[in-house]
Amino acid sequence: MRNQFLFTSESVSEGHPDKVADQISDSIVDLFLSKDPEARIACETLTTTQLVVLAGEIRCKGVYENGAWAPGAKEEIEKTVRETVKRIGYEQDGFHWETFRFENNLHGQSAHIAQGVDESGNKDEGAGDQGIMFGYASDETPDLMPATLYYSHKILERMAADRHGKVVDFLEPDAKSQVTLEYVDEKPVRATALVVSTQHAKDMDNDESRAKLRDYVKGVMADVLPEGWLPGDESIYVNPTGLFEIGGPDGDAGLTGRKIIVDTYGGASPHGGGAFSGKDPTKVDRSAAYITRYLAKNIVAAGLARRCTIQLSYAIGVAEPLSLYVDTHGTGTVEASAIEAVLPTLVRLTPKGIRTHLGLNKPIYQKTAAYGHFGRQPDGDFFPWEKTDLVEKLKAAL
Missing domain, CATH: 3.30.300.10 (GMP Synthetase; Chain A, domain 3)
Structure with missing residues (x-):
C-alpha cells in the first residue's frame, strides 16, 4: 500500500441529464413492481431538449400481458414520467415537465430470454444475463464508503435540499461536484481540491452574483467536510468555466446507465460494467x-x-x-x-x-x-x- 497519495471522485446531481434518465427508468421499475412483484423490466430512457423517450422490454401483470397493453397503462406510465421530472424541478423553456414531448417504445420481453430465466418445474430461476x-x-466513513465519493454526494445532496427548500433562489437542478482528498496511511486527512459546477438562475453574469454563488457553495463545502479539511480558496473551483444557465437535458442529452461509477464507489473499486437503473x-x-x-x-x-x-x-x-x-x-x-x-x-x-x-x-x-x-x-x-x-x-x- 502507498503511504501517501491523492484520490478523486465525482458526483452529479439529480438534475444531471443522465440522472434524470436514471430516475425516470427507475420510476417505471417502481410502478411495475407496485403492480406485480414478479414483473420483468428493462427500461432505458433518453432525455434531450423537450423530449423523453422510453425503450426496452417488459412483462407485468395488469400493465402489459400477452403482447397487449392494459387499459390506461400507457397513460399511467406517461403520468409517472412527468411527475418524476416535476419532482426533480424542471420547469424551463428547454425542458419542462408539463410540455416535453413523450415517446413510449416499451415492448414485450423476448420469450427466448424468459424460457431461460424463469423458474419452472425443477429448474431454478436463472440469471438474466452473463x-x-x-x-x-x-x-473511511461511518457508512463504510470511499470518502471522496461520500463527500462528493453530500455536497450535492445539501445543495438540492436547499434548492427544494427554497433556502436559496439561484440554484437550478443540474450540478456536478468533485472532491480530491489526501490520504496518509490509507486514511483521508484533508481535501486538496474541490470543484462544483452548478446550473444557476439567469442574470448572474456580474461579479456580485458570482461572489454570492461562490460564497454559498464554499459554505456548503465547509458544513459537509470534517472540520479543518477545507482547502484554501485557490483550490476551490466554483463554475470554473463561467456561466452555467443552460443545463439538464436541454444542455446535454441524457441516457440511462452512463453514471455507473457515480452510482457505485467513485473509482475506488472495480466495476463489472453493468448499469442498475431501469432493471x-x-x-x-x-x-x-x-x-x-x-x-x-x-x-x-x-x-x-x-x-x-x-x-x-x-x-x-x-x-x-x-x-x-x-x-x-x-x-x-x-x-x-x-x-x-x-x-x-x-x-x-x-x-x-x-x-x-x-x-x-x-x-x-x-x-x-x-x-x-x-x-x-x-x-x-x-x-x-x-x-x-x-x-x-x-x-x-x-
Whole structure:
C-alpha cells in the first residue's frame, strides 16, 4: 500500500441529464413492481431538449400481458414520467415537465430470454444475463464508503435540499461536484481540491452574483467536510468555466446507465460494467451488485477487514454464480479464502436467493437513482443491502 497519495471522485446531481434518465427508468421499475412483484423490466430512457423517450422490454401483470397493453397503462406510465421530472424541478423553456414531448417504445420481453430465466418445474430461476459484479466497503466513513465519493454526494445532496427548500433562489437542478482528498496511511486527512459546477438562475453574469454563488457553495463545502479539511480558496473551483444557465437535458442529452461509477464507489473499486437503473431485481447487474456490497459492508463492519472487494460472476439462464472472489487488500484479520468458503453458507447467491434475502421485489428503486446506490439512508431508512445484520454470523463462523 502507498503511504501517501491523492484520490478523486465525482458526483452529479439529480438534475444531471443522465440522472434524470436514471430516475425516470427507475420510476417505471417502481410502478411495475407496485403492480406485480414478479414483473420483468428493462427500461432505458433518453432525455434531450423537450423530449423523453422510453425503450426496452417488459412483462407485468395488469400493465402489459400477452403482447397487449392494459387499459390506461400507457397513460399511467406517461403520468409517472412527468411527475418524476416535476419532482426533480424542471420547469424551463428547454425542458419542462408539463410540455416535453413523450415517446413510449416499451415492448414485450423476448420469450427466448424468459424460457431461460424463469423458474419452472425443477429448474431454478436463472440469471438474466452473463456478467461480473463487484461490491466494496471501506472504513473511511461511518457508512463504510470511499470518502471522496461520500463527500462528493453530500455536497450535492445539501445543495438540492436547499434548492427544494427554497433556502436559496439561484440554484437550478443540474450540478456536478468533485472532491480530491489526501490520504496518509490509507486514511483521508484533508481535501486538496474541490470543484462544483452548478446550473444557476439567469442574470448572474456580474461579479456580485458570482461572489454570492461562490460564497454559498464554499459554505456548503465547509458544513459537509470534517472540520479543518477545507482547502484554501485557490483550490476551490466554483463554475470554473463561467456561466452555467443552460443545463439538464436541454444542455446535454441524457441516457440511462452512463453514471455507473457515480452510482457505485467513485473509482475506488472495480466495476463489472453493468448499469442498475431501469432493471428489475431479477437482473443480476443490479441484484448481485447489491448483494456484493451487502457482504463487503458486513465483512468490514465485523472487523474482519478495513477494506473489502467482492466479485461474483454469472451465466445467462444459470442459477448459481460461476465464481466468488474476496479481496481484503492486505487489511484482513482472516484469510480471504476462509471468507469465500463461509459466504455461500450465509446467503444463497442465486438470483432468487439474493432477491429473497434482501427483499428486493418492492418499489424502492427511484430513491437509488441519484446520489449513489450505496452508503445512504433515504428518509432515515437503510436500503436493505446497507444493513449489517450478518456481522454476528460472520464473527461466529470466522
